[in-house]
Amino acid sequence: MDRYNGREMGSRLARCVFDIYDPSSATANAGGEGVDELPTFYLPQGEGAILPGDVIYYHIKTTNPLVVKQGARSVIIKNRSDLMCDNLNDDNLKGHFIKFSFNSIGLIDSVTYMGSEDVILQSLWSFVGLHESYLNSLTSRFEKGIIPNVVEFLSENWAMALYHEWFGDFCLRMRNSIQGLRDVQAILEQAFENTKNGEGITRE
Numbered sequence: 521m522d523r524y525n526g527r528e529m530g531s532r533l534a535r536c537v538f539d540i541y542d543p544s545s546a547t548a549n550a551g552g553e554g555v556d557e558l559p560t561f562y563l564p565q566g567e568g569a570i571l572p573g574d575v576i577y578y579h580i581k582t583t584n585p586l587v588v589k590q591g592a593r594s595v596i597i598k599n600r601s602d603l604m605c606d607n608l609n610d611d612n613l614k615g616h617f618i619k620f621s622f623n624s625i626g627l628i629d630s631v632t633y634m635g636s637e638d639v640i641l642q643s644l645w646s647f648v649g650l651h652e653s654y655l656n657s658l659t660s661r662f663e664k665g666i667i668p669n670v671v672e673f674l675s676e677n678w679a680m681a682l683y684h685e686w687f688g689d690f691c692l693r694m695r696n697s698i699q700g701l702r703d704v705q706a707i708l709e710q711a712f713e714n715t716k717n718g719e720g721i722t723r724e
Contacts, residue, residue: 564581564645565580565581565582565583566578566580566581566641566645568641574636575613575634575636576633576635576636576637576639578631578641579630579633580630580644580645580647581629582627582648586623586627586629597623598624602619602622603620603622603658603670604617605618605662605670607668613636614636615636616633616634616635616636616669616670618632618670618671619633620647620652626651627650627651628648628649628650628652629648630648631644631648633671639671640683643683646683646688650682650691655682656679658674
């Protein structure tokens with residue numbers, strides 16, 4: 521149970537209890553003869569703390585990492601480096617440290633933040649599961665030294681849409697719309713085959 525998001529599990533449990541005891545629910549009217557299915561959880565899991573020196577620490581990670589079957593084993597393929605920006609001053613503990621890790625198809629698996637200034641936790645949550653292409657070429661521009669401070673870059677006006685509560689729904693609708701295009705289908709099929717073989721999708 522520690523692997524999943526506690527709020528999401530609590531919401532699912534409450535819904536099950538209401539279905540049993542609420543006379544107006546479909547399950548109750550059917551005499552409780554529903555089909556028992558294992559629930560699927562998808563919300564990220566997070567932890568936070570105040571470290572010595574009043575440094576704020578957050579770590580948000582996915583509960584559904586991408587695994588690849590290799591024979592009888594399930595392994596996690598790592599085909600791209602993490603993005604880590606350390607502007608935290610060791611003397612006065614001012615500044616920020618942030619780290620993004622990615623899976624083999626470019627989705628953000630986890631976000632780690634440490635800093636002297638608090639951040640909106642929901643903003644960090646919104647990154648997990650997002651593809652790195654939504655970050656405005658952050659990975660390549662950071663590697664070239666164009667962006668020295670990732671936290672400040674993600675606080676600029678262009679990034680405000682990423683934190684909107686409906687941005688995830690917008691991404692889903694857009695993805696569903698373009699998946700029906702023939703050219704996109706060919707690209708997706710090739711990407712799927714590479715993922716099945718454990719190659720993933722590289723940044724190149």
